[in-house]
Amino acid sequence: MKRRILAQNAAIGAAAIGTAALSAPALSQGRIEWRMITIWPRNLPGPGVAAQRCADRIGALSGGRLTVRLFSAGEVVPAPGAFDAVAAGTADLYHGVPAFWVSKSPGIGFFGSFPFGLTAYEQQGWMMHGGGQAMYDEIYGRFGIKPFIVGNSGPQWLGWFRREIRSVDDFRGLRFRTTGLGAEMFRRAGASVVNLPAGEIFSALQSGTIDAAEFLGPFSDAPLGLHQVAKNYYFPGVQEPSSAEEIGINMARWNALPDDLKTVVRIAAMSLHEETTTEYDVRHPIALAELVARQGVIVREAPRDLLIAFGNTAGEMLAEFRNHQDPLVKRIADSYATFRNRSASYMSQSYGANFNSRALPIRWG
Template sequence: MERRSFLKKAGAGLAVGAVAMPAIAQSAPTVKWRLASSFPKSLDTIYGGAETFAKRVAEATGGKFQIQVFAGGEIVPGLQVLDATKDGTVECCHTASYYFVGKDPTFAFDCALPFGLTNRQLDAWYRHGNGLKLMREFFATYNVHNLPCGNTGVQMGGWYRKEIKTVKDMEGLKMRIGGFAGQVISKLGAVPQQIAGGDIYPALEKGTIDAAEWVGPYDDQKLGFNKVAKFYYYPGWWEGGPQLSVLVNKKAWDALPKEYQAILEIAAADAHVEMMAEYDAKNPTALKQLIAGGAQLRPFPKDVMDACYKAAQELYAETSAKNATFKKVYDDMKKFQADQVLWGRIAEGTYHNFMASVR
């Protein structure tokens, strides 16, 4: 008798749930947004971050919230997506914020700073330090709400037509390099060029530039850089953990129900982890294939690394003296980084070195 009573009550509960769920779905507003990516579709991992984000939002809302993703150049050029978002041409974009250091160098903290934080360190600073709070305050001045949405991990140092043996070899080198790093290498006599991902290969092929960095083996192989430059350097000291972000027009963000805002945050966080995992899975195979195909793998000489580090510190001191917002964020990040480097060296760094030694 008790069992029949329980089943009857459970059945009634299920019936209520079956009615309630559609009612909730029906009450949710239908929203359609456009997202402008800075990247070409051919770069399935980094462009795919925006697709993963949009897919998760649609799934979580039963298709009520649709975000259509457009590749770089389909609505606006890849390096103009911030302005398009800020001005309301599109509701959001997916980009590397350091593309916009020409507007304000503070943008670099949302992506990568030369000799800055790694992926995990940046996540820690954003989530358990002051990183997200400080950057949300900064982005608000550009009418934008930022959502971390992807990371590539430590990148490679790029492709070069000639070997880099000394600091002198940097003089006059025309190099495609993103973000703040261009200002660092210019102190060593190099000539930085900011070129969107899809335009790098032809510039390198034609000799318009002498070297180019992008991301790492998987993407670099797709873009074919090994066909036009054979020396492949590491590490990308300017890309310790470059973060990608979804930037949302502030008015569009504020107009969303709180539930939709939460879904966007969660979808971006999932895409964030997915991108890093995919790069970690695919880069090793691509690197082996590139080397088998003739790529000459080279570490940057220590004197080059030292000179670049010194130039970066000079640049940060100069920039901090001129830009109070940059100084505020930089001082906070630098303090956080000191403990992160210590911890990483003791635990994970030692572990990685040992595992490499016993292969």
């Protein structure tokens, strides 16, 4: 995808599509049409494509009784305004990530990711079997939104840096594009944090407005062209060991659905999670190999002292959330931490140990 296409998508304003047309769902002979807004450039590999897939899946599973028309970032409201637009009923639902809404409540961030926290599969386990979904519903319900997880990008990358980072001292003072609870970790570690939508990252990095940026991972980062101005690509992305994608539905629209169409949306969300998450796992390594071979990207591991500083900061944040004045935020943080700690040792003995065994000097394949 060319950068100019991304820029054109981001530049399409509300003047082209009046928000008045989105004030209520369209009804025709018992059929319902929802309007979905997203925080992504249209057809951005990864989340942009997943948003369209979500719209199409709901329509197909409902046999056309519930259809979803998609509007990309900037076509109705700027990306950061998607949550408020759905809460107000200006649009019926959005496709985005919880990381964009942590200013509403830090508890929201846990449903997207937490630094040094759950992987994508652990996250979905917590949601489905550890009480996460009930708390997810509760905190979004405060804003009149019914949420569903519809995918996960897996472990993200630390980001693209214009210059090499050799120690924690090199990180301090960087103007760094990031989002979510990881942004607070980076801020406390000394970075100057900037929150930008996907379509604005390249120009900010190119102009020098920012020194570094993290967005997602190789599959979705490559089309943004960030490698053209920042060749140093760092891992691991401890700020987001997973990153859930979600839809948020206006509560009045959700409550108005008959039970069978509510089931359609639930099943669509579950099937999309599997399809989207596994696609990222397949596409990321392919995209990374191409970035290295054809674009001269230099893959670097973050310095150990920087990772330790990040981890200690994340621990301080977690302790604060577990003593938060909002009982719901405290309950979410307690539940998340308990699930993570119980899972951690087993995962290191199962998945982790098997990954490590691949590095042994054996003949295989």
